[in-house]
Amino acid sequence: MHFPFLIKIHGGEMEKPAIFMRKHPLILFGQSLLYLALLTGPYIAYLVLRDVAVEWLNHPTLGPAVLLLVTLYDLFVLLLFYAAYMDWYLDIWVVTNERIVDVNQHGVFGREIAELQLSKVQDVASEQKGVFATIFHYGLIRVQSAGEKAQFEFAGIPYPHDIARKILELVQADQKWHREALAQEIKGTQ
Amino acid sequence: MLPLYIILIPFALFAGGVLLYGLLTMISLYNFGGDFSAFLATFLFWAGAATVLFFAWNELGGVDWNQPLLNFSIFSSASF
Numbered sequence: 001m002h003f004p005f006l007i008k009i010h011g012g013e014m015e016k017p018a019i020f021m022r023k024h025p026l027i028l029f030g031q032s033l034l035y036l037a038l039l040t041g042p043y044i045a046y047l048v049l050r051d052v053a054v055e056w057l058n059h060p061t062l063g064p065a066v067l068l069l070v071t072l073y074d075l076f077v078l079l080l081f082y083a084a085y086m087d088w089y090l091d092i093w094v095v096t097n098e099r100i101v102d103v104n105q106h107g108v109f110g111r112e113i114a115e116l117q118l119s120k121v122q123d124v125a126s127e128q129k130g131v132f133a134t135i136f137h138y139g140l141i142r143v144q145s146a147g148e149k150a151q152f153e154f155a156g157i158p159y160p161h162d163i164a165r166k167i168l169e170l171v172q173a174d175q176k177w178h179r180e181a182l183a184q185e186i187k188g189t190q
Numbered sequence: 191m192l193p194l195y196i197i198l199i200p201f202a203l204f205a206g207g208v209l210l211y212g213l214l215t216m217i218s219l220y221n222f223g224g225d226f227s228a229f230l231a232t233f234l235f236w237a238g239a240a241t242v243l244f245f246a247w248n249e250l251g252g253v254d255w256n257q258p259l260l261n262f263s264i265f266s267s268a269s270f
Contacts, residue, residue, distance in 0.1 A: 061194055061260070064253045068201045071246040075208045078238045079215075085231040086215050090222055108214045 019095040023156035024138035118174040126164035
């Protein structure tokens, strides 16, 4: 995956992605099961209401109309599945050595990118709640900031406690760099 | 009297719209760097769409599309 939103930081070098996250694949799997159930709906209806269905399908004009309607329904459900996959795939969090970048995909034509400087991070919390979340190790990460957007949240992240710890380490390293840079600047002006 | 093939027009429009949206989704997906899972999802969508359309075409092969859409002949010999 390439990251077109990376920028040049202190010293003219490009910022480096340290953590790259997407929602746990189980989230997509659950949605896929739903779409699979929707896809089989007309066929289950045919089995349950067999007599009525056979009468309709044998009708010279109603039969083709029903078949075309079922075909459209199946195509629409397939499209919903593909759109759900795209939404899962393109919703990402990237933590670099300078920022946290939250990329949110909205449909085909909408993409929202929010960022938070590591130097403005005040608090990082992680949460793992529920049976599936505990068994499959996914949960929520919440980052409190001093910036315009007060809170960043990313749900369904794999191993949220480990990720929260890594973010804190990056925050500490970035804040240490800024303190040392400031000290050098002050020393230089004296 | 409207022939039966008239119902193919809205079907073609909606099906075309679905396929176009699928194509735009695929372009958007690969613009940001798709991997194997993206390829698999794309394959499932297009293979699924092709299968559904193939079965529909197979089932509707023997239909007389020139017959009237609404058959009012049952009213023509009514007497009171």
